[in-house]
Amino acid sequence: MTQRSFEQFFKNPRTWKEDLVAVGGDFSVDRLLYAYKHGIFPWSEDPVRWYCLDPRxxxxxxxxxxxxxxxxxxxxxxxxxxxxxxxxxxxxxxxxxxxxxxxxxxxxxxxxxxxxxxxxxxxxxxxxxxxxxxxxxxxxxxxxxxxxxxxxxxxxxxxxxxxxxxxxxxxxxxxxxxxxxxxxxxxxxxxxxxxxxxxxxxxxxxxxxxxxxxxxxxxxx
Missing domain, CATH: 3.40.630.70 (Leucyl/phenylalanyl-tRNA-protein transferase, C-terminal domain)
Incomplete structure (x- = not known):
């Protein structure tokens, strides 16, 4: 996936008010690296749930x-x-x-x-x-x-x-x-x-x- 695709997949943690920022996707290297660089991490597999917690x-x-x-x-x-x-x-x-x-x-x-x-x-x-x-x-x-x-x-x-x-x-x-x-x-x-x-x-x-x-x-x- 491209950078643009990941931007569309994940909610922007800076503007999104909820801890859960995406559901779905996979554990590909590109997706994981994009997530960590934007304060996001996965917390389940089926389905994959992605979070950016507040507070941290x-x-x-x-x-x-x-x-x-x-x-x-x-x-x-x-x-x-x-x-x-x-x-x-x-x-x-x-x-x-x-x-x-x-x-x-x-x-x-x-x-x-x-x-x-x-x-x-x-x-x-x-x-x-x-x-x-x-x-x-x-x-x-x-x-x-x-x-x-x-x-x-x-x-x-x-x-x-x-x-x-x-x-x-x-x-x-x-x-x-x-x-x-x-x-x-x-x-x-x-x-x-x-x-x-x-x-x-x-x-x-x-x-x-x-x-x-x-x-x-x-x-x-």
Whole structure:
């Protein structure tokens, strides 16, 4: 589809008053990139529903609050941290729910795996001493903007440890906006907060910059 086609498909978040801005379409790379560049993200597959929330939850990368327990586990180096080693498996881990239905359905995994293959989506993996994946985080990076999609923990705090290392890399790379979409108990404890949609869209426009994919720094810490 062309830029004009996407403009016709999605409501303009700057003028549209509702959170839901489109229904339908697919998880093609071009559609996903257009959506993220305009503050829009998908939240279901059948049908695909696209949202731009007001208010919007974000992190200030300089004011993230990790508990003493998490920071102690980071310093103990009991986990191996990797980037982009197991992207689809991280998404599958994030999709696991004991009771509730997940929004990370097969179409999401297929679409975002293609984003990952082309360098736009990234994962952080947390492995235990037996080299078993026990936690992870994934999201989309464009310019100096990162959209955090989901994280999981199969061992206590493993997802937060992955998030700690993700934040560290983003700060090394000079990122200016981390979108976490909607507040929940975990993100609130970590320091996420809400801003008006129009303020978010202004920050997003500045953070996108040249719109290049993220090249992750190779050094840890």
């Amino acid at each position: 939850a974000i992190f200030d990368l300089k004011r993230v609050h990790f508990s003493k327990t998490v920071l102690r586990k980071v310093k103990q180096n009991k986990f191996r941290i990797s980037f982009n080693e197991a992207f689809p498996i991280v998404m599958q881990g994030c999709s696991y729910r004991e009771k509730d239905n997940t929004w990370i359905t097969p179409g999401f995994i297929q679409g975002y795996a293609e984003l990952h293959r082309l360098g736009w989506a990234h994962s952080v993996e947390v492995w235990n001493l037996e080299n078993v994946l026990v936690g992870g985080v994934y999201g989309v990076a464009i310019g100096k903007f990162f959209a955090g999609e989901s994280m999981f923990s199969f061992e206590s705090d493993a997802g937060k440890i992955g998030l700690y290392h993700l934040f560290d890399k983003l700060k090394q790379s000079g990122f200016t906006l981390f979108d976490t979409q909607q507040l929940n108990h975990v993100t609130w404890q970590l320091g996420a907060y809400e801003i008006p949609k129009l303020s978010y869209l202004d920050r997003l426009e500045r953070a996108l910059g040249d719109g290049r994919p993220w090249v992750i720094p190779t050094s840890l810490g």
